[in-house]
Amino acid sequence: MKIHWIGKNNSLLLHYLAEIRDREIQKDRMRFRRNIERIGEILSYELSQKLAFRNIKVRTPLGEKETAMLSDKIVICSVLRAGLPLHLGVLNYFDSADNAFISAFRKKNPDTQSLEIQLEYLASPDLKDKVLLLVDPMLATGMSLVSVFKTLQQNGNPKEIHILVTIASEQGIRNLEEQLPAGTNLWVADIDPVLNEKAYIVPGLGDAGDLAFGPRL
Ligand code: URA
Numbered sequence: 001m002k003i004h005w006i007g008k009n010n011s012l013l014l015h016y017l018a019e020i021r022d023r024e025i026q027k028d029r030m031r032f033r034r035n036i037e038r039i040g041e042i043l044s045y046e047l048s049q050k051l052a053f054r055n056i057k058v059r060t061p062l063g064e065k066e067t068a069m070l071s072d073k074i075v076i077c078s079v080l081r082a083g084l085p086l087h088l089g090v091l092n093y094f095d096s097a098d099n100a101f102i103s104a105f106r107k108k109n110p111d112t113q114s115l116e117i118q119l120e121y122l123a124s125p126d127l128k129d130k131v132l133l134l135v136d137p138m139l140a141t142g143m144s145l146v147s148v149f150k151t152l153q154q155n156g157n158p159k160e161i162h163i164l165v166t167i168a169s170e171q172g173i174r175n176l177e178e179q180l181p182a183g184t185n186l187w188v189a190d191i192d193p194v195l196n197e198k199a200y201i202v203p204g205l206g207d208a209g210d211l212a213f214g215p216r217l
Contacts, residue, residue, distance in 0.1 A: 001177045006046050007190040013042050017190055020166070021205045033085040033212045036137055036166060040089020043164045043187045044133075048093070050162075050185065051131065070094075075127055075158070078135040079104045079148060082209035086135045090164060094133070100124035102151065104144045106199065115199060117147040128156035137208040139168035139188070140199050142175035149180060161185070166208070167192055169201045 007013045016035040019025045026032055053068040077100035078087035091097060103121040108114070132152070136145055145163065161184045163176065168188045172195075176186065194202040205211065 001173075001180060001182065001184045001186055003173065004046065004185065004187045005191060006043060006187060011042075013039060013189055016042075017166070020211075021203065023206075026206070026211050029212060029214070036085040036208070036212065037089035037092065039166050039189050040086040040135070040164065041093055043189065044090045044093035047133075047162050047164070047185065047187050072131045072159075073129070074098070074133060075100055075125055075130045076133045076135060077102065077124065077148070077152060079144060080121065081213055082137055082207075083135050085212050086137045086164065086166060090133055090135055097133075098125040098130070100127075100152065100155075102148050104148060106144070115141070115143070117144045119147055119151055122151060124152055124155045126156050127152060127158045129159045130156075131160045131162065132158035134161065134163045136163070137166040138201055138204065139163075139165040139172040139176070140195055140201050141169075142172040142179070145172075145176060146179045162187060165189070167201055167204055169193070169195050169204075171195055172201075 007017055016038050020032055020035045051070060051072045054071040055068050058065050058067055074094045074097035076087055076090050076097050080101055080103040101123050104117055104119050106115045107118045109116050163186045165188045167190050170193055192201050192204055196202050
């Protein structure tokens, strides 16, 4: 897997990341959602440099210009509900992309006490020969992304896979490296070292779904 750590150097991205991590600024849900959306836009711009373009000529009011336009067919997939703001940010840049949604939640197996991923709802277009952008704000264990990818495979084999993440744990990245196809690209804003006993990223930012949309039962 090729890892692109976009927040490694100072840029506006770090400013938005600092705001989504800050427990005081997080109280403004609209700012939290919008900052995640902006991070999705920045990651999209970065990854666009690896996509396929076709040469074209455009007629301007004053002449003709040889330039290029995106030729890859994009499908953006996110996990409900926490993935929605990041998904929207990516869709802001890939405006004719098709979209897939899947619901996933972590459930403790009462027999083994281990966390398992439960997938329920899936709405996805045909993925054959498409560029699949898998969007997840928090890559903690990587278990849900791997389950999502395996489930999506029933809809065809994508030409390329790019994973877009706001904050990833080192363990989550290792798990993806082991379980996803070798040519996968990971575009990550920031990488944190630790997972706590509830599989939350530390220092991370807390629960991205609750911060964007409010608490649930
Ligand atoms: N999901 C979150 O919202 N936060 C984490 O730290 C891990 C998973």
